[in-house]
Each structure stands twice: as C-alpha cells, then as structure tokens.
Amino acid sequence: MTQLNETHDPSLTSWVLSANEVSCDFPIQNLPFAVFRRRESDEKFRGGVAIGNQIVDLSAAQRSGVFSDLAERAAQACSQTTLNEYMKMGTTAWSALRLALSRALREGAEAQNKLKNCLVPQADVEFTVPCKIGDYTDFYTSIHHATTVGSLFRPDNPLLPNYKWVPIGYHGRASSIGISGQNFRRPMGQTKAPDALEPNLGPCKRLDYELEVGIYIGSGNDMGEPISIDNAEEHVFGLCLFNDWSARDIQAWEYQPLGPFLSKSFASTVSPWIITTEALAPFRSAWTRDSEDPQPLPYLDSEKNRAKGAYDIQLEVLLESEKMRSENTPAVKLSESSFIYSYWTVGQMVAHHTINGCNLEPGDFLGSGTQSGPNHKEAGSLLELSMGGKQPLTLQNGETRTFLQDGDAIIMRGRCEKEGVKAIGFGEVVGTVLPAKE
Numbered sequence: 001m002t003q004l005n006e007t008h009d010p011s012l013t014s015w016v017l018s019a020n021e022v023s024c025d026f027p028i029q030n031l032p033f034a035v036f037r038r039r040e041s042d043e044k045f046r047g048g049v050a051i052g053n054q055i056v057d058l059s060a061a062q063r064s065g066v067f068s069d070l071a072e073r074a075a076q077a078c079s080q081t082t083l084n085e086y087m088k089m090g091t092t093a094w095s096a097l098r099l100a101l102s103r104a105l106r107e108g109a110e111a112q113n114k115l116k117n118c119l120v121p122q123a124d125v126e127f128t129v130p131c132k133i134g135d136y137t138d139f140y141t142s143i144h145h146a147t148t149v150g151s152l153f154r155p156d157n158p159l160l161p162n163y164k165w166v167p168i169g170y171h172g173r174a175s176s177i178g179i180s181g182q183n184f185r186r187p188m189g190q191t192k193a194p195d196a197l198e199p200n201l202g203p204c205k206r207l208d209y210e211l212e213v214g215i216y217i218g219s220g221n222d223m224g225e226p227i228s229i230d231n232a233e234e235h236v237f238g239l240c241l242f243n244d245w246s247a248r249d250i251q252a253w254e255y256q257p258l259g260p261f262l263s264k265s266f267a268s269t270v271s272p273w274i275i276t277t278e279a280l281a282p283f284r285s286a287w288t289r290d291s292e293d294p295q296p297l298p299y300l301d302s303e304k305n306r307a308k309g310a311y312d313i314q315l316e317v318l319l320e321s322e323k324m325r326s327e328n329t330p331a332v333k334l335s336e337s338s339f340i341y342s343y344w345t346v347g348q349m350v351a352h353h354t355i356n357g358c359n360l361e362p363g364d365f366l367g368s369g370t371q372s373g374p375n376h377k378e379a380g381s382l383l384e385l386s387m388g389g390k391q392p393l394t395l396q397n398g399e400t401r402t403f404l405q406d407g408d409a410i411i412m413r414g415r416c417e418k419e420g421v422k423a424i425g426f427g428e429v430v431g432t433v434l435p436a437k438e
Contacts, residue, residue, distance in 0.1 A: 191252075
C-alpha cells in the first residue's frame with residue numbers, strides 16, 4: 001500500500017490560486033487524471049491532471065520540457081487518447097509523474113513559466129471515458145444494501161449464506177459505460193406483474209440509480225497467476241464515482257437463475273476524474289469484521305488489509321428534476337453514505353477476482369456495488385429509500401418519487417476529509433433520464 005510522502009504534505013500550496021481554496025476538490029495534494037479536449041474542437045482527446053479549476057494538458061507539458069526521465073516517459077504515455085498505456089506502467093511510473101507534477105505546481109516552482117501555458121480551464125473542456133475498459137465486474141460489497149434489498153424480496157432470509165464468505169460479483173457490460181453528462185433513454189424490456197399470466201414488453205417503470213465507487217485496474221496479471229491480498233493494490237490505479245443505473249422491474253423478471261442482464265446493461269456512468277490510490281493514501285482506514293461473523297479465508301485476509309484496507313470516502317446523492325431546472329432551483333439531496341461501510345475491501349475484490357487465475361488487464365473496471373450505510377437515510381438507491389416503492393419520498397419542492405421519472409438527473413459527489421490532512425474531492429458524476437424510444 002502507498003506510503004505517505006512529500007506530495008501529501010498538507011501545507012503545500014500551488015501557484016494555481018484556485019487550488020488553494022478551502023472547498024476545492026482538486027488541491028495540489030490530489031492531482032487526479034482524466035481524458036479531455038476543448039469543447040466543440042477537433043482536437044484529439046488526451047490525458048490531463050486537475051489542479052484547482054484548471055487542467056494540466058499533459059501532452060503540452062511533456063513537450064514543454066518540464067519533465068525528465070521516467071516522469072517524462074509517463075507524461076508521454078498520457079498524451080495518447082486513453083490512459084491505458086500509462087496505467088500499464090505501474091506504481092513506480094505513477095509516483096514519478098505525481099511527484100514531478102507536485103513539484104512543478106507548487107508555489108514558487110521554477111517550472112511555473114513553462115507550465116502555465118499548458119493549463120486549460122475545466123469550464124472549457126469535454127471529457128470522455130478515461131481508458132478503454134476491456135472488462136467490467138460489478139461487486140456487491142455493502143452488507144447494509146444487500147440486507148435491505150434481500151428483506152424486500154426474502155423477508156425470512158434476506159442475506160444468502162455465501163455473502164459473508166465470498167465477495168459477490170458478476171460480469172457487466174463495458175460498452176455502455178459512459179462519462180458524466182451522459183443522457184440515456186429509459187430502457188425497454190420484459191416485465192411481469194405478479195397477477196399477470198404473461199409478461200409484456202414496455203418501458204421500465206421502476207428505474208433507479210446505484211451509488212457506487214468505481215475501481216480502475218492499472219498493471220494486470222498473467223492468466224493463471226492470482227494476485228495476493230498484500231499485492232492487490234499495486235495493481236489498482238485509482239478510484240472514481242460510479243452510477244450503475246438499474247431497471248428494477250426488468251431485473252425482477254429476468255434475474256433468476258443467472259442474474260441481471262438487460263436491467264443493467266443499458267447505461268452506467270463514471271465521473272471524469274480518477275483519484276489515484278497514492279492521492280488517497282492519507283485516507284486509508286482500518287478494516288474490521290464483526291467478531292460474530294465468519295472471518296475471511298486466508299487468501300482474503302492479512303495484517304495490512306486489516307490495518308489500512310478501507311477507504312474513508314464520504315458520498316452523497318442529489319436529484320435535479322425537470323421542474324427544478326425549469327424553475328432554476330437547486331438539486332435536492334436524497335442521501336449520503338460512506339465507502340468506509342463496505343463489507344469487502346478493494347484489495348479483497350482484486351484478490352478474489354484473480355484467485356481462479358483470471359487475468360486482469362490495464363483499464364479493467366470494478367464496481368463496488370451500491371454503497372449504503374446502516375441508517376435508512378444512508379441508502380444508496382431509491383429501491384431502499386422508498387422501501388421497494390411502498391413509501392414515496394417527498395422532495396423539498398413538493399414533488400414525490402418512488403423511482404426516477406423522465407427528465408430526472410442524478411448527481412453523485414465524493415470527498416475525503418480528515419483532521420490534519422488536506423481534503424480532496426472526486427468532483428461529481430451526472431446522468432439524465434430521457435423518455436423511452438417509441
């Protein structure tokens with residue numbers, strides 16, 4: 001696991017003044033990665049790093065001569081249209097570029113005159129999915145979500161017996177993962193009412209969001225060579241915000257015996273910024289398992305994982321309806337939660353994913369599963385907040401929701417805060433529901 005170093009120093013400030021604002025998500029201690037280009041331009045997409053309200057164009061920075069040696073080669077890899085080549089380079093290259101950027105962006109840095117010409121305002125750009133995602137696996141790591149949802153469908157047996165022994169996951173659809181700002185049509189599919197003799201085809205009526213954390217794989221492993229729990233996070237490049245939309249009524253009809261299919265493959269949305277595992281090092285936390293629960297098998301357990309396996313990331317979900325937009329009123333908060341509640345850690349997910357010899361590759365993506373907390377207000381989906389649609393939510397403007405309506409936009413945000421440490425943020429991920437295709 002990444003150790004603290006000079007890039008985490010909370011006293012560091014930047015000559016990019018917006019990075020020094022207290023509420024800024026992207027201070028010099030963060031330095032997250034994205035792929036961007038200027039909006040409405042024919043420029044090629046390329047890698048960039050956030051600093052305040054600006055982006056360091058890594059292609060321009062590499063040409064400016066501010067980097068050398070391994071950092072220079074890493075910046076060159078980021079000049080491509082995806083970050084896969086950079087992600088493949090591994091922890092030594094990631095750290096080299098982070099350190100070089102930190103030193104070049106610090107207040108009083110000699111590189112300021114060169115690097116200031118490589119900045120692009122975030123307000124002027126558009127983003128794309130930051131890497132080619134070859135494969136996507138969605139996990140189910142929140143025991144609070146699993147128990148609440150299970151109780152809606154299996155009141156006498158809400159949590160299946162394998163849940164506390166094995167990180168549950170399934171293979172998802174990578175091609176429909178889109179970037180924040182994604183607009184997607186309400187999905188069509190088969191549904192069947194409990195009292196109906198036959199199913200029918202029609203628009204989803206129980207459309208939902210899922211508050212998740214996304215995990216990007218960096219350097220992979222050879223087929224047949226599992227990744228150990230203590231080495232797992234050397235293979236993780238970083239984390240993002242992730243909304244894994246769900247068509248609950250379609251899922252209810254199709255998921256047995258194999259699991260979700262059309263109910264999940266229509267759209268998933270990632271935030272533009274990947275917060276690196278190195279940036280998150282100050283926010284690592286102890287991971288514990290209730291003494292009354294089964295303890296993980298040896299391949300999923302270690303002293304390192306118990307000492308620092310968890311990430312303390314505060315999460316929130318807001319809804320902006322079409323009515324709110326038309327009246328120019330702000331979005332309303334639906335819930336807030338934390339990644340600290342996850343029953344399984346990122347390291348355990350990676351170790352379990354590869355124990356059978358599965359080969360992970362640079363750019364592969366893992367979803368954490370819906371992140372819900374122990375309290376009802378910390379639920380990570382409308383399915384939980386509305387108790388399966390039985391208890392509508394009344395919003396501050398008088399509108400009500402059990403599930404999402406056409407025109408609704410869901411906004412998710414994440415932030416890490418800790419005493420004595422500079423706070424960092426994830427930005428946000430936004431997606432909007434359009435009417436079904438007729």
